[in-house]
Amino acid sequence: MTHTDSPSSTELKTIGFTPFLYLSNQPLFHVCRDVPLTDALAQASDLLYLAKSLTVDAAYTSNNDRHAWAAHYLTAMSKAVIDDVAKVLERERDLKHRKANQQQ
Numbered sequence: 001m002t003h004t005d006s007p008s009s010t011e012l013k014t015i016g017f018t019p020f021l022y023l024s025n026q027p028l029f030h031v032c033r034d035v036p037l038t039d040a041l042a043q044a045s046d047l048l049y050l051a052k053s054l055t056v057d058a059a060y061t062s063n064n065d066r067h068a069w070a071a072h073y074l075t076a077m078s079k080a081v082i083d084d085v086a087k088v089l090e091r092e093r094d095l096k097h098r099k100a101n102q103q104q
Helices: 037-060 066-103
Strands: 019-023 026-030
Antiparallel strands (some): 019 026
């Protein structure tokens, strides 16, 4: 995972609201809160790269679904991270929009 050296206090961070991997209608995992968005997106990119590699392996391996299941879980984790980042960016956009409307 790529890690930024010194995130500023104003840097946007994950909110940790996004669950993934449900069992018995309960989320088993959530995205952690307060991870800088640049780090979260870098991690999602790494997970998606691994998932892509595993799907290629699954396509060429007969009678073995472990690659496909591993790719499935990696893409679920990646989607949760990206969804959490999107929620932060949407919230920031909405806050800026409201602030601009209040100033008018």
